[in-house]
Amino acid sequence: MWLWLGLVGQKLLFWGAASAASLAGASLILQLLQMVASYARKWQQLKPIPSIGIALPLVGHALHMKPGGKEFFQQLIQYTEECRHLPLLKLWVGPIPMVALYNAENVEVILTSSKQIDKSSMYKFLEPWLGLGLLTSTGYKWRSRRKMLTPTFHFTILEDFLDVMNEQATLLVHKLEKHVDQEAFNCFFYITLCALDIICETAMGKNIGAQSNEDSEYVRAVYRMSDVIFRRMKMPWLWLDLWYLMFKEGREHKRCLKILHEFTDSVIAERACAMKTDEGGQDADRNHSSSKVKRKAFLDLLLTVTDDEGNKLSHEDIREEVDTFMFEGHDTTAAAINWSLYLLGSYPEVQKKVDNELDEVFGKSDRPATLEDLKNLKYLECVIKETLRLFPSVPMFARSLSEDCVVAGFNVTQGTQAVIVPYALHRDPKYFPNPEEFQPERFFPENAQGRHPYAYVPFSAGPRNCIGQKFAIMEEKAILSCILRKLWVESTQKREELGLAGELILRPTNGIWIKLKKRNTDKA
Secondary structure (H helix, E strand, C coil): HHHHHHHHHHHHHHHHHHHHHHHHHHHHHHHHHHHHHHHHHHHHHHCCCEEECCCCCEEECCHHCCCCCHHHHHHHHHHHHHHHCCCCCEECCCCEEEEECCCCCHHHHCCCCCCCEEEEEHHHHHHHHHHHCCCCCHHHHHHHHHHHHHHHHHHHHHHHHHHHHHHHHHHHHHHHHECCCCEEEEEEHHHHHHHHHHHHHHCCCCCCCCCCCCCHHHHHHHHHHHHHHHHCCHHHHCCCCHHHHHHHHHHHHHHHHHHHHHHHHHHHHHHHHHHHHHHHCCHHHHHHHHHHHHCHHHHHHHHHECCCCCCCCCHHHHHHHHHHHHHHHHHHHHHHHHHHHHHHHHHHHHHHHHHHHHHHHHCCCCCCCCCHHHCCCHHHHHHHHHHHHHHHCCCCEEECCCCCCCEEEEEECCCCCECCCHHHHCCCCCCCCCCCCCHHHHHHHHHHCCCCCCCCEEEHHHHHCCHHHHHHHHHHHHHHHHHCCEEEEEEECCCCCCCCCCCCCCCEECCCCEEEEHHHHHCC
């Protein structure tokens, strides 16, 4: 009898397991059918939008896309040039629909919307590092955090950062002077290390000495992290977290993440402790803490900022914003400075005008730049703006549409990735005649008057524009003015030799190669 009961029990367990498996299988099939139905519906709804080539079901245009960052970017730019007459361009990346926007009127539709503020799903790969800070968050959290942090980027507060910029720029010039009257060299990494030193000290109040010790663990982790994130974005088979950790690159991502977070955590704890001690009121402690907290940093402001209810940011909130500032605030600025040097070295007549302006503002003095000096460098600012037109640091960025919208008469459905392409947008001959020419005079007030406000968006625009754009322009002016007061730049590359790659930022895969002379030898 017990044997019979046992056999019955086994059969019941088998039937139960089989039923459970059948239910799970049926549920999976139902989900797949729903996904296919949704995909087919979107395919039909988006069909009227102009497209390139033939998109295959489920695969889309993926088989047509070049795999490398350099090749893919140049392919996308070629498409936008060929389709300049079209208002927008549709691409299917596998089952994900994308529309490329490179026309001012259509870009305006997306960027001015208070509802279309969700970043593309691709930004989720930044979340392990940046959490849900200003760059990656959305909805109420983003609105609340933006409101809290906007005052910390007021120009009078940014003025406190100028000393750091001057000091690091001076150190950079000393390093560059070793190349005076020598062979051409790649200046890209020199500028980047300087920008990294500036962002570390202004964001965290921590001098990491990247220019003196470029092999530091933190510096290596910052650069490696940016590279592995972009590689992962392009490889769908690495998107699943558990699967990603099975690969060497996934384990390296985890190791870099640990280094970055531990460094930021330790700095936050150190600054919080120093501020708390300073508030204690004891003279000995005050003197001790003043040696630690010499200057205000972005981190110090985050430790004191409160929301409408008087709540302070948590330790994790602060780390999100500090890491975001670190990520967004060095590579982009360094790229803009490098591109400025390249263009000035390619157009000596423009560099001569900058030369004359520097003489007017500084004379023969080698004193550090003041905020008033930077305000008076109006032509240099036009040079920077024109550089960002030709070589925007962020050559494309994307929003995930949270609801259907109409663009140029076409209905673009919810969930579509709207990709704004500043590199192409800034070359619209309607607003920028002879678009490939470097002409800083385009940004003289009288020449910019009447230009469409969304024809030029190097810092994005609308509600989600870049909160740090004043900081960036100030830093670029400070570093460029420091270099150009001492040195004369000559570029040795043609435009086609740069090897543009539109990754997280616009990089020259072949570097920026320049020759340097002492400035005074060219002032005849």
